[in-house]
Amino acid sequence: MNIAISNNKFYIYDDAKLEKINEFNKDLEGVVENIPKKERLLKAKSMIMINGKDNTIIATYPIIRAQHFYPLSILDFAYAIKNVVCKKIPSLPILSLDSHDYNFCDFNCKDCLAVDTRNWAKKNLGFTNIKPDEYEKVLFKIAEYSKKRGCDSIRFEMSGEGNPDMYPYRSRIMKYAKEVCNMQLVYISSGSLLNDQLIDDLAKYASYVRISLPGVTEKAYDIYSNQKCVPSKKFTLEKALNNIKKIIERRSFYKRDGELVVGARTCMRPESEGGYLETARRLKDLGADSFQVVQILVPEGNNYKDYPISTNCKKELIELNKNSIGLMHIQTPAKLDYVYYDRGIEKESKPSECFSSMVAPILYGPHLIVCTHWEKIKDLKFHYGKIDDGVNEIEDIMQDERATKLRKEIPYSCSSCCSIFDNQIMTSIKAQLLLAKNPEDIEFLLTY
Ligand code: SF4
Ligand code: SF4
Structure with a gap:
């Protein structure tokens, strides 16, 4: 049954x-x-x-x-598509908005994908971060756009192109997004610069807080976070877990245990071997809900096949995936073959339409962009435009001739895709x- x-x-x-x-x-x-x-x-x-x-x-x-959509679910996306097919709405709402609002970071992670785009954005868009008044206007317009299309509560992810903890107006923006725009907040950071105020606001307003761990042994954490400060000031795995604990305690204080998901995510690293199960156990003991282990993109110029996963690591991840530890949600890579992956797509696997560009564009400061693929972020052709007062209203930049043409061209013009499964x-x-x-x-x- x-x-x-x-x-x-x-x-x-x-x-x-x-x-x-x-x-x-x-x-x-x-x-x-x-x-x-x-x-x-x-x-x-x-x-x-x-x-x-x-x-x-x-x-x-x-x-x-599920974790990809939370606090929405695939049902929200399916019903939005149904509403378009049944002609109840003219076009899809933005259901999920991934905001890259701050371009500075205290870590210097190996393989950081943001370094390149930060420099690009500074040079080509004059963008490093967004002023709070402008940010609020942009969020308000996006919320209105989606409300007209049947979605009155957008998933709003703040993940940065740097460390979102460092954005000085984070608390103000979270409160505004939640209370004025009725958005559901997702917050992704290393947690290295969370202060008491931010922890309190996350516990009060967020739906999902995911702490990124550069490694799940202290050695791996130190190597991959590549912090330049003196050893005594370095943020560590232990300190990250301690901040997760603080968020969970605050979550209980606000009686939000049933709705606020707190979890961690790490990329596979050879030096993390032996730490995956132990970290999952510690997360469970702290009261966390989820743990994700992912492959990351192959560094430029390398071949992912040069980085096979060790037998011990494979065994550990297979064990983790059984979830005998009892976390609410565990995610390990579908194929346990290589440490890195290549997101190239075969011609025949391409979906006929890029839904992500409509339901889940990214906000890079005030600029709306079709997807999180770094090649696309760095190519103005894939920018819907800057949302501002007057000519560039969101309705125009998402629905004008240029946007329609752009969406027709993708995904045929994409040789690799960051959202292939969702599409x-x-x-x-x-x-x-x-x-x-x-x-x-x-x-x-x-x-x-
Ligand atoms: S924490 Fe993120 S943005 Fe910062 S250096 Fe590491 S990967 Fe890059
Ligand atoms: S890579 Fe292309 S098809 Fe994939 S989400 Fe981005 S624009 Fe769409």
């Missing part, structure tokens, strides 16, 4: 048809609403598309990257909706 839930209904199914169990078991009424949001969204295993008239299953989407899944959802006799009847559910 499998379980599937929508926003308020509980279903069971064992073949191609679902039964609504709320309908004949009154005890289950209200059950869905009472499951904490983070459990409901992070523990989902797949998504199914059903015909809501007869509850038959039309399609199954076996892999959903493929959204392409498939749209295709299924277009094939449906009556797309209005289509519903989407998460399964467990």
